Amino acid sequence: MNESVRLGRIAGVDVGVNWTVFVIFLLITFGLAAGRFPQEHPGLEPTAYVVAGVVAGLVFLASILAHEVSHAVVAQRNGVDVDGIVLWLFGGVARLRGEPGDPGAEIRVAGVGPLVSVGLGAAFGAVAVLLGGLGAPGITVGVFAWLAVINVVLAVFNLVPAAPLDGGRILRGVLWKRRGDRLGASVTAARAGRAFGWFLVVLGLIDFVAGAGGGGLWLVLVGWFLTNAAGAEEHHAQVRHALGDVRVDQVMTAQPVVVPSDLPVSRLIDDHVFSSRYSSFPLVDRTGRPAGLVTLNRVKQVPADRRGTTTVADIACPLDAVAVARPDESLADLLPRLAGCSDGRALVLDGERLVGIVSPTDVAHQLEVADLRDARRPQHV
Numbered sequence: 001m002n003e004s005v006r007l008g009r010i011a012g013v014d015v016g017v018n019w020t021v022f023v024i025f026l027l028i029t030f031g032l033a034a035g036r037f038p039q040e041h042p043g044l045e046p047t048a049y050v051v052a053g054v055v056a057g058l059v060f061l062a063s064i065l066a067h068e069v070s071h072a073v074v075a076q077r078n079g080v081d082v083d084g085i086v087l088w089l090f091g092g093v094a095r096l097r098g099e100p101g102d103p104g105a106e107i108r109v110a111g112v113g114p115l116v117s118v119g120l121g122a123a124f125g126a127v128a129v130l131l132g133g134l135g136a137p138g139i140t141v142g143v144f145a146w147l148a149v150i151n152v153v154l155a156v157f158n159l160v161p162a163a164p165l166d167g168g169r170i171l172r173g174v175l176w177k178r179r180g181d182r183l184g185a186s187v188t189a190a191r192a193g194r195a196f197g198w199f200l201v202v203l204g205l206i207d208f209v210a211g212a213g214g215g216g217l218w219l220v221l222v223g224w225f226l227t228n229a230a231g232a233e234e235h236h237a238q239v240r241h242a243l244g245d246v247r248v249d250q251v252m253t254a255q256p257v258v259v260p261s262d263l264p265v266s267r268l269i270d271d272h273v274f275s276s277r278y279s280s281f282p283l284v285d286r287t288g289r290p291a292g293l294v295t296l297n298r299v300k301q302v303p304a305d306r307r308g309t310t311t312v313a314d315i316a317c318p319l320d321a322v323a324v325a326r327p328d329e330s331l332a333d334l335l336p337r338l339a340g341c342s343d344g345r346a347l348v349l350d351g352e353r354l355v356g357i358v359s360p361t362d363v364a365h366q367l368e369v370a371d372l373r374d375a376r377r378p379q380h381v
């Protein structure tokens, strides 16, 4: 999930929102301002309901953000780098670069999110009780009461033992610890995720047919998303297992041919494309720092008569859109980041210095080798 708007940094982590977050914000605000609040506290000015709905919606999004920030902070403390946090249609995602290295870290990183949500729920509940006791307006108490309930609901939903939900990650950590088998634990948690996703889809369809309307469709959407995400996790677990401990610097092409950002596309074709076997070229700026990546796919899209006036920088993936890896990073951790603008390639940076490039061919080769290695292992019957 890509961010559309960057909000800033919290606890050293980039926070952004995808435009789809406005869909949930509007749904929640509308549901509260036009439904729940007028029913519970009738007779107020319409603006009072709208203000209460907007405030509740915003604080709810902030609560989701706090949940995700807690995942990110604990992940960093357990040695897992964090790419950023994005709020979107189904809540929040903390994008971790890789996975926790042991079951305990897995359980801590996953468990802290629901813990924070329950804590927030309790805090909002206490404020509601306090305000009620002080004789505050009913709708103000109502906002805090709703925030208390919704945070607890969020925690309980996330604790369902089905990956990619937090409960699924905790399940994986527990099974991994008990059996010592990371792959088996990941597959079980992911299959539970698929089953739970389908359960939600069916439940939503029944709801929809029974007349719940939008609520039913929402469940179908959430269930469908979970099913897909869990399927991707299972696949990723298999690939991770196949790749084992292979590091990025063991598969990368070292010292790739680099080109200056202001090189015309025609020169790139004449001087490099025809004379080398490479299909992508990292760009460097005047100071020699990496600035992006241009692939043959992108070169081909420039019409012949424009090749002299178009520079490689005009058509390249800028550096912030290219997957970047460290040489000592595990290849399995890099794989999920390879999608996107750079046609499955990643630049390998040691600090700010470009030391290599990983291509889909390198990854495919490594998987083939892993297959051979597996076939050589004695089979237990």
Ligand SMILES: [Zn+2]
Pocket: 067, 071, 113, 114, 158, 166
């Ligand atoms: Zn979570």
